Amino acid sequence: MITARYHREIPQRYRLEAGKCLACGHLSFPPRLVCPECKAKKFETVTLSDEGTLVTFTVVRVASDKFSKETPFPVGIVELNGGVRVTAQIADANIDELKIGQKLRIVFRRIQDDGKAGILCYGYKAIMA
Amino acid sequence: MRDVVVIGAGMTQFGELWNKSIKDIFVEAALKAIEDAGVDHIDSMYVGAMSPGLFVGQEHLGAVMADYLGVTPIPATHVESACASGGASFRQAFLEVASGASEIVLAGGVEKMTDGADVTEALATAADQEYEVYQGITFPGLYALIARAHMERYGTTREQLAAVAVKNHRNGAKNPNAQFRSEVTAEQVMKSTMVADPLRLLDCSPVSDGGAAVIVASMDVAKKLKKNPIRVIASAQSSDTIALHSRKDITTLNSVVKAAEKAYKIADKKPADIHLVEVHDCFTIAEIVTTEDLGFFEKGKGGEAAEKGWTSIECKRIPVNTSGGLKSKGHPVGATGVAQIIELYEQLNGTAGSRQVQGARVGMAQNMGGTGASCVIHILEAS
């Protein structure tokens, strides 16, 4: 059962909420208790941009059992406008068209589930803009 | 800190050991190491293992192995740092002897990966569960992200990746303990099944069972035993962000750079002083990146070095992974870091047979966890 664990990540997975360091302005996604840049401990919540570019990518062809029925699926590191990078699946993509530097947009999709009768787990994926 | 030496080593065959349990594997390696060292006891022991809980449903591995090795009530501790668990286990033994707390310590590592667990899922626990693995990324996938970025930035080629696998299989073919004792061609590598573009099956280290153990002792003990001791002249460890995407530059592994800086400083050596290196080639791209980050080649030239044969046993530049590396020798995750030390031990003792690097006196082992969120580096020297 991953219920509680899933629930606490909702602000990040659904809305891309990050922590902005009040001292140096560094954006942490997900939010942290200590700023990795200046070590300050006070933050405000900000929402990240839903647009970005593809930094690097792969196509997962051999996945864990949980994702094995969805292969092949592309996964990339996406740099969102503002500089924060996230790892995300690239949905609905024509694999042959993917290239580094590609403009992307974040969408809300089902990511996985906790088995046939367990909860459904949603979150962000990227699509070609 | 006082001088610390390695006085004995033992390992099992690496591979699919269907008839051996995780206990059988560890105990076999530990008994060989104890026998090789010629000691009549050990003061304490460390067991490096990445994920026995997921692979075989067993945690509390220190106690389990002390019990089955028949050495209770000595202190026995499970050490975990993902794929660097073996290196971290060795470092704990080193520190314990160096501090003077113990005289003879066993540093072991083991993994039993073929008992039916979802290996892809278990290995992925070394990455950020919530922000990498949640999205379905796998370890080959994460290293593929590094590979593509490295290819884009430095012009590293598919052929250069293949050259790493070809060389490591050539070395592994000469290692009696290796999982794959067969050579492969670049064409075979580049035509093997795609796992995570651009990485193919023969770019990846295999799923393996295996155990490895060494006996770490003080110089006093070595002298009493009249052993030819191999000195540990540097032990360094570094960490980095757990998620690959959190790093400013994903074509370099900062934990490797930082641990190497420390290790060279402690040992008072530079890359040119190293006669051979065992690097953590969990994927071919990892060998290219680490040989750059360890300072053996200019950044971006690791692929060219592999392709030109500058990393082969025969080459005078820097023989890399004479054991066959993780690629060919096998990668029972927790055992890997200790097995690297064993390769150095044999090479520096001049007992590596057809893999012997002539005149090798200084060797380095680089072992890392995840996508380099942890890295352990040791430098050993023949006395």
Added chain:
Amino acid sequence: MVGIVGYGAYLPRYRIKAETIARQWGTDPEAITRGLQLYEKTVPGQDEDTITISVSAARYALRRAQIDPQEIGAVYIGSESHPYAVKPSGTILIDALGIGPNVHVASYEFACKAGSEAMYVAYSHVKAGEMKYALGIGADTSQGAPGDALEYSASAGGAAFIMGSERVVAEILFTHSYTSDTPDFWRREGESYPRHGGRFTGDPAYFKHIMGAATALLEKSKMSPEDFKYAVFHMPNGKFPNEVGKRLGFKKEQLEAGWIVPWMGNTYSGSSPTGLAAILDVAKPGDLIFMVSFGSGAGSDGFIYRVTDEITKVQDRAPKLREMLDNQKTYLNYGEYAKFRRKIKLND
């Protein structure tokens, strides 16, 4: 003035051609394409469901309405493919869009008219002065059994409508609902696919209820078919909406803008709502729109909308339905379709 202040539609990019399905079952494709006027349909991606479709549609509606999501007082999603049997789809949507937690949420089910019912209730809340804005959504990843006639039409998509009283883009002038116990189509709890009464779904069900609601709506409004620029009816196939329009006295030109079914399929609860979105994409100030949904079981909801001057400001703020329908297509073969729709028995 109470009505729609923002609207948005969403269609997945995957398609399957009627011909591909017909070939799979040895059926003459002509019977489907010419007979039912169904050429292709949308198919949800493996990671799409009623909730993700609703989120996408509602995001576009918010973009058009340009309101603070916190001011939305109610969210109702109508669907017959809610991913959970118990747990409202809207609970996930509100957290994705930053609505609530001070908000009413419920999942609606009334076969293919659950969406229009959600729209009606949202509208009523605002009209009653209970809240500033309310969101009504119709969305589905429709089920049709393999080999059944429904397989040619059951598709995926949805539309979202934010109701309010300021900066209204389409005022709701009149509504009417017409319902009876008519077992034309149903799905029992725990069953994967719906069953239907074949030709019984026609005259006694679809035509009777749409005609019932439409006739009452025309009487109530004292309007006649020629007063309307556009009309949209529930679209189970290409034929029925044209036929019911004809019986009521509407002309083909009035139906064309909302008649998206031949290339989209039947998005069940999303059917007439997506048709309405397609009309709003092209409507001009002053246009009157006539809409009647149909849900098996059975009932129809009728609405009369008058488009306001605000419409031209919002149309370009989000993707238009015809753009999504005509561009961005990825065609699937039957095997891929069966995999996407989880019709293959797995060893799990």
